[in-house]
Amino acid sequence: MARFTPLTYCTGVPCALLLLFFSLSLFSSCKEHADAASADRKAKSGEPPIVDVLVASPRPIKNEIEANGSVVANEYVELHPEVSGRIVYLNVPEGAHVAKGTVIARINDADLQATLAKSKAQLDLFQKTEERERKLLEINGINQADYDLAVSNINSTKADIDYTQAQLDKTVIRAPFDGVVGLRQVSPGAYVTPANIIATVQQLDKTKVDFTIPEQYSYVVRKGALVDVQLDALKNARRKGLIVATEPQINLSSRNLKVRALLEDGAGHPGAFVKVFINAGVDKRAIMVPTNCIIPEDRNNQVILVKDGRARVVNVETGLREASSIEIVKGVNPGDTVIVTGVLFARPDAPVHIRNVKTGEDENTPTAANDK
Template identity: 30%
Template sequence: MAIMLAAVGLAFAAVFGFEAFRARTVQKSIAGLRNPPQAVSAITAGTQQWRDRLEAVGSTRAGKGVDLSPQVSGIVKAIHFQSGENVEQGTLLVELEDADDVAHLHALEAMAELAQLNYDRDARLLKSQSVSQQKADAGLATLKNDQAQVAQQQALVGYKSIRTPFSGRLGIRQVDVGQYIAPGTPIVTLQQLDPIFVDFYLPQQDLAKIKVGQPVIAKVDTYPDLTFTGEIMAINPLVNVATRNVQVRATFNNSDEKLLPGMFATVDVDVGTQKDYVTLPKTAIYYNAYGDIAYLVENAGGDKSGQEQKVARQVFVKTGQTRGDQVAVLDGIKPGDVVVTAGQNKLHNGSPVRINNEVTTPFSANPQVSEQ
């Protein structure tokens, strides 16, 4: 029994001793491992002169725009335009059946001519006192009434021909020959595209910063690589009581007709004087719920071989306005600081880093889309 107990004790001692030896060996191995430096892209923070900018969203609208429709009912007799063509003011677009109205006009004109002859005869006889003044006055009243009816019928006949009220581009035709249309039925839209307006809204506290004639920059999603420059045309004198916003209208030259009415547009209005801001690529800022942070690259001295070591230090930053790929940093970073622009997801405070700028981060206030 004593020999058996001794053997079991030696077995347990050997097992626990081996586990302890292995644990110490693993700890020594981990302690001997070096934390390898992480490859990151970095940039030296610099300053740029920016003016404060008001940002808003708006919609484009034509300088002149209307949906053409008839004033009277009728059947479409002829269509004289093609969808999408450019037309001049006064161009005949649609004719409605007017034979009955024209015939009635001729009848009224004949009555007016007869009234004119009767009045002229009475006027001559009145000079010789052959007719009374009352008869001459009645003839004049009849003449004027007949002439008014002729003018009324001429206007009615004119309503049967729909013409363009101004020059512009036509939209898509909505009616066909032989179709009966009632007053107000849309025929085609007519839009004057040059110049074009952009309507947007600003909060009432920004009213003191804007004025008529102030430059405005607009962008639309259709042309992400283009900016359109215009100026403030009018400021609504009424502030919306529900939103406390004021409507502003800017006018833009649109000779190339790239902008069409109804487009969604983003609008920037530069205000104030130019100021120096520390600017960085947007990718340099790591946004989270606890605050915006960035990683600075700092020297940590040399290692045993004498090679200089760099480490990342996490700092909280306060950001301002953005332009293109850039963001202004109001606090937390000074000019000359080396800031990580890519690879932050591999870092923590104190991580060793190695700068590799073979792939650079876009850094432009007015980025251009590559055609490749």
């Protein structure tokens, strides 16, 4: 019987893979120890950390508010039966356009039809009785009370007919306006109640957008103003929307104001997510810094400046936000040097080594810096 010794097994592929794995692990471990030792030497020697800085200067920014919203149909309704019963007729052309008044469904009304026929027969009898008693009253053949009873029977029966007819009208479900029918939710012959949805009808020739903005920006929203609407499915295309109304009351839980705008081209699927961009006023110039250089605290936001070659921590107030930068409203003046990289390594009142300097006008163009 052949026996496999360790030497024989190691001549195969598995041994080669193991040797490669151990070699890489040993190299990585050695590199980590070397980096740690280098960091320890720098810390012990007091060598200042290397940072990149930005010279603060005002640059033009677009004063634009971005909000999230949804597309809403101009008219939308869920068709429910008003009475309970079995469906005897169903006409739901899914996805098709229907005109106002089109019959969508009918509920079994045999009992109501019988009641209506009975009331009409009684009315005919009461009317003939009233005619006879009126002639008798003219010759004092009956008293006034008997004639009044005959008239009361006629009026009561007419009221019963009107009531039954109203119940019959409830058994017919019609389209309340011109629109597109949604998917059918019931089948012919099904027993339905007012809680059941037969289908939906939406008017899509005009579509609206509902969105919310924080209450502090309510001053920029006014009826008749235009906004830019970007559908999520078409990220690079913006459409115009006309503000038609605002909710009178601000939401008590979110403190947001609900706004409704009408899409000018009318295109859009109800329920779709959109982004709305509102011009908050004249474009201005402001000091913008990268968001990663902001140090958040419980009460204040902070940035680290470089003054006389040393790090200085200052409190700042922030304003508008862009994709990767934020406005500094207070705390940083034009010409100040703000640390943008190496923020975590800078210590208050400790020296720093500036590697690159960027300007506020062009943050992507570094310039050489003189060590201080």
